[in-house]
Amino acid sequence: MKIIAYGARVDEIPYMKQWAQETGNELTIKEELLEADTVEWAKGYDGINCLQTTPYSAAVFDKMGDYGIHYLTLRNVGTDNVDFAAAAKNGVTLANTPAYSPEAIAEFAVTMTLNLLRRVGEVEHALRHGDYAGSTQLIGRELRSQTVGIIGAGRIGRAAIQMFSGFGAKVITYDPHPSKDDTLACRYADMDELLAASDVVDLHIPGVPANDHIIDARALAQMKPGAVLINTARGNLVDTAAMIAALESGHLAGAGIDTYEHETAALLDMAHTGRFSDPQWDQLQKMPNVLLTPHVAYYTETAVHNMVTFSLTYLTELLTTGTTETIVHPK
Ligand code: NAD
Ligand code: COI
Numbered sequence: 001m002k003i004i005a006y007g008a009r010v011d012e013i014p015y016m017k018q019w020a021q022e023t024g025n026e027l028t029i030k031e032e033l034l035e036a037d038t039v040e041w042a043k044g045y046d047g048i049n050c051l052q053t054t055p056y057s058a059a060v061f062d063k064m065g066d067y068g069i070h071y072l073t074l075r076n077v078g079t080d081n082v083d084f085a086a087a088a089k090n091g092v093t094l095a096n097t098p099a100y101s102p103e104a105i106a107e108f109a110v111t112m113t114l115n116l117l118r119r120v121g122e123v124e125h126a127l128r129h130g131d132y133a134g135s136t137q138l139i140g141r142e143l144r145s146q147t148v149g150i151i152g153a154g155r156i157g158r159a160a161i162q163m164f165s166g167f168g169a170k171v172i173t174y175d176p177h178p179s180k181d182d183t184l185a186c187r188y189a190d191m192d193e194l195l196a197a198s199d200v201v202d203l204h205i206p207g208v209p210a211n212d213h214i215i216d217a218r219a220l221a222q223m224k225p226g227a228v229l230i231n232t233a234r235g236n237l238v239d240t241a242a243m244i245a246a247l248e249s250g251h252l253a254g255a256g257i258d259t260y261e262h263e264t265a266a267l268l269d270m271a272h273t274g275r276f277s278d279p280q281w282d283q284l285q286k287m288p289n290v291l292l293t294p295h296v297a298y299y300t301e302t303a304v305h306n307m308v309t310f311s312l313t314y315l316t317e318l319l320t321t322g323t324t325e326t327i328v329h330p331k
Contacts, residue, residue, distance in 0.1 A: 058086035065090030100306035106159035108297035112256030125288035144168030149198030152205035207234025217242035235261035
C-alpha cells in the first residue's frame, strides 16, 4: 500500500522506515504538517498518517475528498483539532492512537506534582539567586498526606490514579462516565467536592469546546488555598489569566502546565523555530513555583515507538478491511 506520513519528527523516522521495511508498504515521509497547501502531496496515495496539534481543516478534507483518499490515522490521542463534519462530508474515516502509552503522560503529571509539592523549583531559584538561607526554609509536603483530585478517569486518568495511590495519596476522581473498573483505588466525587477537597487537582480530559476553561476563576476560587494545579491534557481547559491571578495572590501554591492555552505550532516546533514567547508564557516562566513544559508529557521512547507503529498498522487495517479498533466517532 502507498502511504504518506506528515509531521514526521526526527525521532519517529527510524521507526517509520523500519515499519515500512518489515511490512512491505511504500511509505513517503514528510516533516511538514498536513495543511491546505501540503495535502496535494498526498495525491495518488491510499492513506495518510499524521501528527500535529494544528487544525485538520475543512480545506484539507475537501482536497482529500477530491483525491479519493478516505483514510487518515493520527499518531496521537487528542482529536480536538479535527473538523469532523468536513471529514464526514468527504467520506474520510479517521482513527487515532489512544493507548500508545497512557503511563507516559500520567508519570509526567506525577513528576510535576512531586516537584511542586517538594518545591524543587523554588529551592533551586533561591539558591541560584544567592538566597542561601531561604533555600533551606521551603518546607515541602509528602504525597501520602495529600488528597489528589483527578478530573477525567479515562486511560491516562486511571494510570494517574494508580500511580498516585501507589505513593499513598488519597485519590478522588470526577468523570461523568465512570469506569467499570472496580479495582480503581479511588472514590468518585462530584466536581464541587473534588475542587474543595483536593490538594492537587490533576486534569486528564479532552480539550473539546464543552471543556473550555473548565478551570476558570470560579473553579480556582473553589480550590483549597495552597492547592496545586496540573494540566497535561489541553491548554484550553485552564483560563490562564485567572490561573496567573491565583498564583500571584498565593491562593494556588503552584502549577504544572505541559499544555499551555496559547500553544501554537511554534511551541511544538522549537527545534526549528528556536523560541516561543508570548506575554503570559513569559510571565509564567519567571515564576519559580510554576513548571512550564512545551507539550512533552507524552514524549518517551516507548510512546514514540508505539505512536508510529500502532497508527500505521491501524491505517493498513483500514485500507484492507475498511475498519480498525480506534476509529473516532465524534459525540
Ligand atoms: P480518554 O478518552 O481515555 O479519557 C478521557 C476521560 O475524560 C473520559 O473518561 C471522559 O468521560 C472524561 N471527561 C470528558 N469530559 C469531562 C469533564 N468535563 N469532566 C470530567 N471528566 C470528563 O482520554 P485519555 O487517553 O485519558 O486522554 C485525555 C487527554 O489527554 C486527551 O484528550 C489529550 O487531550 C491529552 N493528552 C495529552 C498528552 C500530552 O503529551 N500532554 C498526550 C496524550 C493525551
Ligand atoms: C496527544 O497524544 O494527544 C498529545 O497531546 C501528544 C502530542 C504529540 C500531540
